[in-house]
Amino acid sequence: MGAGDTVLRGRHRQGHPRGGRRGSGPARLPAAGEPTLSAPSTISLHEVTVTVDTPGGDLVLLRPTTVELGEHRIALIGGNGSGKSTFARLLNGLVEPTTGTVTVNGLDTAKDGPAVRRQVGFVFTNPDAQLVMPTCLEDIALSLRRSVPRKSERHAQARAILDELGLGDKADTSVHALSGGQKQMLALAGVLATGPRVLVADEPTTLLDLRNTRLVAERLFSLPQQLVLVTHDLELAARCDRALVVDDAAIVFDGAPAEAVAFYRDRVGR
């Protein structure tokens, strides 16, 4: 956020425009050899709004939105400040709704925050926001602490993960000594090591060069987890199964990615 029945189920349940205009095109179906969704999840927003107090008065960050997300990969696209991160942060309880409810597999993000966050991993634009331990090995080991109680086993698994990333020789290196691309791959691996069913990635390639954008994108698109991807990269959005266009704190289009991208380009006049 890999499809088949899951793609169609999420779309059929919704059935009519709720929270925005629906696209009419067919859902994108997975190509042969693509990973399939490991454990279908359902993310539901029911009459959700987000408003914050500011010195200038109430500021609406999300207008009333009802939407259900069940596809393997869902893109959120839209201009700067449109409300994409607000929407993304609602999905793991980083932002709580002012009104309405957000549930992930039946868990309410406002009431069951820790349980939701065990199911929904979040990758930030800037990996420095989530690499918290001094060394690469310790950072991955931190993510494994729940699932692997024994320290020696935890460190062995962390080393194996670093080897897979091509960072085996960086185990004892400071996380701050990595390149931007290496940091983002490490941050992503750290989130995945917690075993989430859903991954929300908020512009994970925005700070990366072309090569690292591709590396991170290939990793994201090879995952069996549901992926919700906030991105300004319209090529990545087009590879998803469904895309939502966010503008002025509302979902203004929701449907097939090619149509969503066309809608967005048209809206910004290019």
Ligand SMILES: Nc1ncnc2c1ncn2[C@@H]1O[C@H](COP(=O)(O)OP(=O)(O)OP(=O)(O)O)[C@@H](O)[C@H]1O
């Ligand atoms: N806690 C907050 N208090 C006040 N304003 C906020 C708060 N959070 C977000 N905003 C404002 O709400 C608007 C939407 O922010 P959001 O981060 O969701 O946009 P975005 O679409 O992710 O933008 P970008 O593409 O630039 O990252 C912005 O104008 C932002 O400044």
